[in-house]
Amino acid sequence: MQFVSSSEKMNKVVLVTGANSGIGLALCERLLSQDTEGLQLCLACRNMRRAQAARSALLSSHPAAQVALLHMDTSSIQSVLTAAREVKLRYNRLDYLYLNAGIMPDPQFDVKAFFKGLFSSRVVAMFATGEGILTQKDCVTPDGLQEVFATNLFGHFLLIRELEPVLCHADRTSQLIWTSSSNAHRSAFNCEDVQHRRGTQPYSSSKYATDLLSLALNTHYNKQGLYSSVICPGFVMTSLTYSILPSLPAFIWTLLMPVFWLIRLFTNTFTLSPYNGAEALFWLFKQNPESLDPRAKYHSLTSGLGSNYTQPLQMDIDLETSEALYETFLQLERDVKKKLKEKQKESQHVHYSPAGLGSS
Template identity: 30%
Template sequence: MDSESKNPIVIVTGANSGVGFGICQRFITQLATRVPPDSYPQLELASKNPRLSIEPAEGLTLVLACRNPDRAEEARKKLWLLLDEFIAQQIRDGLYDGYAETFKKGLKIEFVKCDLSHSDKVFAFCDEIKKRYPYVSHLVLNAGLMAYKGIDWAVVARQLVTDFHGLVSTPEFKLQHVGETSEEGFGYVWMCNVFGHYIMAKELDQLLRKCPSLPGRVIWESSSEAKPQAFDIDDWQLVKTDQSYEGSKYQVDVIATLANSTVLYDEDGNSRPLDIVDETRPRHFVVGPAVTASELFTSKMVFSAFWTYLMYAARCTGSQLHPIQPVKGAISATYAMLAPLWALPDPSHPAKIGSRATFAGRPYVESELVRGFEGRKQDSIKLVAKMDALYGALKKSRTSD
């Protein structure tokens, strides 16, 4: 197998802006160095088994999975420019060794239209990926949205006085629409943030198993706003809750945790061990960007500039949860993509990888346990069973048409 055929093939959903774009930018510049800095082990909840690691590559196929072709093209051009700027900076700093030019020759940045709001469109996206690519090395499930309605200014004032760091880390003032459904009748936020990605992970499992640098990795982008209290198995499509965003991100936490487990559970909670020596089995990791100045809801807020100022104020007063810049918040994802497996959370721990930043703004990662997982394990297992059944029914209806 030649070197090009071993190069990573990476899919990033929501890649044209915010943290998704930051992941693309950071991953490209990391691979443009001979030894990517984000691959250095940093975590405590690691398996301590140094047997497996990712192989270096001299190129990359990066798939921008987005809805808007024009914005994807803008992002593609900007990524090329940022790589050129990175190389120029290395030359100015006297650090350039020629490796980045070799990598650049093997770099491909491509667009495949992806709309997570409808299952047919997600299946169509996966069909296109199967036609184009022989394998997938990394599937980064980043895209997300919020049913943003407005701001409760009274809560802003209360949190500003009583819990400043909480105000800019886990804000409680966001008002969200309740009851929004997709064209198919599913919870809209749930479809876009959770189930569309779930279909994608199931459909592309075989391509991930074909990755030459085993195993393939699935990166689920969570949030510091994921709330166990927003998870209700009786409202598993998040139609009745006024915290559909927080609930969707907690579902991401538990789904990925179960997917990465070395134990397989049925709907009744019975378990059996999986074949842990199956090196083709994709690994699933939950990551979180901490707090960044993304467009998720700040673009709709008249005080977005002031909000960014508050984030810097939080970091200057001791918060480590404010990387602020999306490219810095992306470090948790790129670490999960690049670090050797033994340096990533052990499957026996319900852990997620979180981005952090020092007072000076240097990004790093920490591992943290998924909050409330043990107490909600049975409901989490039921959730996955319901999603499996729905996925199976949708897939069957496609094949019978």
Template identity: 40%
Template sequence: MRKVVLITGASSGIGLALCKRLLVENDELHLCLACRNVSKAEGVRASLLASHPTAEVTVVQVDVSNLESIFRASSELKQRFKRLDFVYLNAGIMPNPQLNLRALFSGLFSRNVRFYPGYLTDDKPVGDSPTQGLYSSVVCPGTVLTNLTYGILPPFVWMLLIPIIWLLRFFANAFTLTPYNGTEALVWLFHQKPESLNPLIKYMSATTGFGSNYVTTQRMDLDEDTAEKFYQNLLELEKQVRVTLNPIPGAKKVRDQ
């Protein structure tokens, strides 16, 4: 049975590089490309199938900045699949990208929890109990240059910065630079037993000054009690959002009275 892998933001950047690398690892996968731009995703789908004809690749439309779109995609995925083996939460929201050098270097060396691509996996085969184990990991792709990144500064500035960044890789291996290098930790996690992973560890892609990729780890500054309270608040928020998007029949009439 094919393993089903869902990747958000799969039409470009790290998401697209991850699709290509996973199919090199296993060309019998069923990749589901969760993207905002369906036409662009269909083009990526055709390209992936051309290079890996034994794979299965499908597309689901989702805009991660729109809750209605997220719930609609979730319902569609439930109808399509009995299970998802791996979920790569790569897509993000960047309405006004700006270069913040202080935040950049802080993120490279800090253990503080920040928003990085997430990785989820399910450990139970189809047919088992409906209560299945869900494992989650935090992944840092390093400093990757994509279309979003290049749009922050004028092209001539990047021409000046790139040689400096390459030199910095000899001192800070978090400068992965390319989407391919940035997916190193994501591909590494694909091969791990989920129960062996530490949820308090951040798994990071790294690249040496000579261009060799590897995975490193760093314990996150995370208070477990605070994290549990935050999680419970998120569950409550989810309930409120669901009620807002899908009100109980008659509820509006009662409120109007």
């Protein structure tokens, strides 16, 4: 694989996290379909086998495309720091950073709540947002962080902070574009428990915090030419969706699809395919970031007849909470970096201890 030197002239440099499948991969395909030669695309993924397969698929459709791979696991502090250093070695600028990687581990489906909602007036909202029927069991990473929080949110924040030299320039603008969710509910978020250690909806909490963080990033970075936006892909059939009911046979999902198509006649949020779900991500690529509303979430929507479009809707967020979250993140960044350095020093001490003395 050949990488373009940072000294060479670049057009648009785009990095997409979680790009090896689903909405992330669909976005990459759409970007290359619009502009193959004027785009430098970097797929940042934690599973390099799947990343290689994704790259091969993109190159089979666009042989002239420049598609690079980057190994990064947003749940790992060291992985993010290493990946950020690699990006700064490869590129002298980054025009678009799509913060798309995310997980919903071990989703628990409340069957009783589902059937209760199925025969109520909130049936469409229940399908579209999963509110009231989904909980998850989170775990702790080796860095001591909650996994959903680290993967969906904090790893991305740390990446942005590390990539400031290539994102922030006085003579041009760059964009941060987050994949949020309609499952981002204020009720799931607690500023005193940003990692959601005590709750059962870490995914919803992480997505609501994403909305808050985007607002804070605009407050602190717009003067440096960096702008942040969030999107909602709608209800999309991806591996994350299928994991909600993993025990269901494939034919059941096949039988459910006509039901989903029927529901789409009554709500435009059922985008269903990754291609449709990536609509807002792709739409933002073509916009002037200075004209965007920092308090809006840009929704991918699909009409009953299959037409895709993007619509901004105001988010349920406030500046005071967003600033408090930002300050919490800055302190957490200092803490995790300090802890990482202490681990590295301890490891070096053990490695270089004279034979027979062991470590202290």
